[in-house]
Amino acid sequence: MERPPKIGKNIQQLRNSQGFTLNVLSERSGVSKAMLSQIESDKVNPTVATVWKIAQGLSVEIHALLAGSVVPKRKFLINRYENITTLDTDAEGVHVHVLSPLSMVEDLEMYILSFEPKSRLDSEAHFPKTEEFLTVVKGHVRVKAGENVGDLKKGDFITYHCDVDHTIENIGNSEAKVHLVVRYNQQIDTTL
Amino acid sequence: MERPPKIGKNIQQLRNSQGFTLNVLSERSGVSKAMLSQIESDKVNPTVATVWKIAQGLSVEIHALLAGSVVPKRKFLINRYENITTLDTDAEGVHVHVLSPLSMVEDLEMYILSFEPKSRLDSEAHFPKTEEFLTVVKGHVRVKAGENVGDLKKGDFITYHCDVDHTIENIGNSEAKVHLVVRYNQQIDTTL
DNA sequence: AAACCTTGTTTACTATAATGAAAATAGTTT
DNA sequence: AAACTATTTTCATTATAGTAAACAAGGTTT
CATH class of the missing domain: 1.10.260.40 (lambda repressor-like DNA-binding domains)
Known part of the structure; x- marks a missing residue:
């Protein structure tokens, strides 16, 4: 615009x-x-x-x-597995595959996270109103967000706000894998 | 608001x-x-x-x-695999698991789609500006959106606009499974 | 076709958004 | 703490958003 x-x-x-x-x-x-x-x-x-x-x-x-009357750009973008950027986190045994290249989508990011046994990923509170959508692809994980805790197995789905510290950890004894969508609601919240 | x-x-x-x-x-x-x-x-x-x-x-x-200064509701919702609603589509051999219960999120829907060998899912053009984000969890699939075609294997990711007819089909000889995020951009488009 | 009704536009007026300049407040330096 | 600077707020004026009422255009009914 x-x-x-x-x-x-x-x-x-x-x-x-x-x-x-x-x-x-x-x-x-x-x-x-x-x-x-x-x-x-x-x-x-x-x-x-x-x-x-x-x-x-x-x-x-x-x-x-x-909303402006912008002509929709028709997107068709493939990101091959071999080209997917893999971040090694500061957390031991956790690997992050960035499915959606930056700036592909304004406010959505998608990842595949793989957790070696007993590994965990701690995240600090994101920007207000950020939410995460997690689907367990493989294994058993525990998700904590603030006070809340939930144990999930393959096929389970969870959504939570992440304006509080939150962690994802592998509670099984084999590799765990999750699909994670992060939505950044870049709206400003003044109540914090 | x-x-x-x-x-x-x-x-x-x-x-x-x-x-x-x-x-x-x-x-x-x-x-x-x-x-x-x-x-x-x-x-x-x-x-x-x-x-x-x-x-x-x-x-x-x-x-x-x-953006209004709405106090963020802190969400923490688990949808267990056994509770996930499974839709049988009109397409033979395609099963849809609705990860995100309706009204969980305003404009995002998440699914796991499983395709038996040789099965396919045809979708008509959605509302303008709708986009889909697809991650292959298992197997080989072909995605068509209008003129565009792409073959994907496990771990590949694709995003495309779906204001045109589009199809997802299993091109392998075993079950294929994909994680699908649909985002409905409910903005009004006057150029159509 | 005149009278009537329904929907959208124009007009005359009032309330207020927007501006430039002046006043006030806060923060630093000597 | 006075003098100076930088930043924000208030004031007086102008431009225009918003309203109510009158007008215009199209369609039905009698």
């Missing part, structure tokens, strides 16, 4: 798709229909509060209205 | 974290420092265009500034 987003079309499209008239949306959102009309034709420069009220009336996130 | 977002703290925090003064940010963004000061203390109700300019000056997406 190189210039301020034109949100008029987005709003109009959403309004029409839900079959709302300007009057209806005006009632639902608390924004005058005159303003709605002008916003839809990009004649004015609405405030955040107004756009937010419109989003409420349309039952969508404000992001949906601000 | 139940009321219009208070963006002042977000901006101030980001500005400070980058070591910018109001003057610097004013120059970088083209917004007067007086306005910046008032916005940061939530005394005014800025325009979308203004907030967007500030985001530019801070080198972040506008979304980062609008």
Whole structure:
């Protein structure tokens, strides 16, 4: 996005798709229909509060209205096993395979983690709102996130927030392997 | 988010974290420092265009500034293998394990797909901007997305947009298994 | 086709976002 | 601590977002 987003079309499209008239949306959102009309034709420069009220009336996130009409780039990227970068962690016996090359996706990272017997990976609290999604591919692991603990076996799935210290450890006596998705919600949280 | 977002703290925090003064940010963004000061203390109700300019000056997406200060719910949800819902698809020999229960995550879905020999899964074009991230856990598969084709073996990773018809098929003579992440970018696209 | 209704636009006005300059506050140096 | 500098806040003014009411355009009904 190189210039301020034109949100008029987005709003109009959403309004029409839900079959709302300007009057209806005006009632639902608390924004005058005159303003709605002008916003839809990009004649004015609405405030955040107004756009937010419109989003409420349309039952969508404000992001949906601000999204620029960017032509989707059609992606088709293969990352071969032999090309996958393998990080050796500071933790003994833990190997990290980075599936998603950096900048492939804005806010998602995917890894395969392999744990030798009795090895563990300690992570400090990430940025607020970061969450991890872990699927056990092989073996037995224990996941701790803050106060919480869970033992998992092959095929189990867990999701947790990682704004607290968390660890993954191999509790079996053979190699363990997990598939890990980390989502960075780069939203700023002021409550911390 | 139940009321219009208070963006002042977000901006101030980001500005400070980058070591910018109001003057610097004013120059970088083209917004007067007086306005910046008032916005940061939530005394005014800025325009979308203004907030967007500030985001530019801070080198972040506008979304980062609008994010509400919601207290993060700390998630720790385990989905045991035996409880995982298994869908039998219309496709013969393809089994879908839904790792992430619906509504666990807004816009991410995770699956383990198992393919008996010679089986395949055809998917129609999803909503615009949907992307899939596939890791081969076992066996050999061929992925097609529109014009593109790729053969993958265990450990390979691929990401592709799926606003076109796409298929995943087992091209080996034993069971194949893949880990699939689907991300629904529910942003509105006006160019279609 | 005139009267009526429904939906969207334009107009006149008010409230307030945005600006530049001045005042205040905080932080350093002599 | 006074003098100086850097940073933020307040003030007075201008530009414009937002509103309510009138207007215009399209479609139905009688």
